[in-house]
Amino acid sequence: MSKQFQGALYYLFANIRFSLTVFWAILLALLIVTIAATILMPDTEIAFELSIPVYVFAAVIGYWTVNNAFPYLIKMGSTRKNIFISFGVYAFLLTLLNAVISNTVNKFVSMIIGTERDYGIITIMEDDTSMTFNHIGDLLGVNSWMMRIVIDTSISFFLLAVMFIIGLIFYQFGLIGGFSFLGALVMVIVFGFSNGWLLDFIILIYENFSFSFFFQLFTVGVFVYLCSFFLLRRITI
Template sequence: MRDIHLGILKFHAIDSRRPLSIFWIIFTVTHILGLLVAFTFEKSNIIYGSSFVIYIFVSIWGFQLLKSSFPHLIQWGATRKGYFLYTSLYLILISLFMSLLNNILLLTFDAVIKTYSLTGINFYHLAQFGTITDNFATRIFIDFSISLLLISVALLLSSILFRFGLAVSGGLVVPIIVLTFIPGVVSSMSSFTQNYLSINGPLYFSYTVIGSLLIFLICWAVMRRSFIIPSV
């Protein structure tokens, strides 16, 4: 059983190696090009919000992960409980890795900007807005929390789609989307999200991590009796 669980982690590591490598190569090259442009043209005005690129990537990756791995690993002997336990563990590690590497690179790029006094390029992070404490650890925790939430929600949507098909999935998702266009709901959401950038922001991001772990549990509940052939 231990070999099967390690096999789940190894499968995900091998399966994700190529997309992660491509992503980080493109990420690094585009940022270096931005630095070169800012170094060459003093009047350039380049702005990067690289964390948002991370969020988009993990959302897409989390959504497609189930369909590409669940049938194979179950056929190879993994239990549904074991699959979601170790897949969740892997996604936690990936969220941490993405957040850590992102902020290490941003710290490096910021050092280059300060060394050469480049004024035509800026790297922004959510921690720079509001009254939340802005430091290296806080930035990592913010990126980790948001990445974990997005990847868990993406996995949940994928699980519902895999288990119940497009009709049921649409019936659950569409009303939620409609709610986001109601002015009162939008106002409440805006007021609530401001708490994340307040001095108590780390506490709210901690709640986000806990919520993400609960979503992983819901994913297992959805898929515990699912066939290995997707409904769509």
């Protein structure tokens, strides 16, 4: 492992350390208040889910890093290839770390309050039946701590990669280029729904939805990130 790679990786984690600490401090504080209120009122139910904030955090970091970390790394003499590799490793480790923390906390809280008092935050109604769940893994009956980590890591990494490449487009081509890209993306989505092929694709995913989907999603995230190299190699300060 080269010193340049180590230095870039260290800087990326050092750059995010404060934001990551504040993020988890706020989430855990809110969670502690909720648990305390639930304990004081024994007949109440609690709804908590840390995975969704983790997904949002990953997406924000993917966009934020382009403007707040890369210019400094380039000024320090780091090559585009080194930045690309180091950020890829950093993105995977960050999403894995957040997935481990969120699912460990969820598991611990469930042990404290009891799963019978955790009624979920999302309810799906179908005919006369309903299903309530906290985590996407509940759709598959996944209760394994490890499997939920895989799910959260794959979703977080995919969102981070997508927002990362969008951040590069805005950085490289400015507001006009960035919003033009988003406008074109919206047009493709509208065209896809109007012609039915995008809806058919979503239905196909739903009908074949299984745990393997998240490995496929992670693979797509890796592919999106690999495509970002064509933009990253032209990035300037």
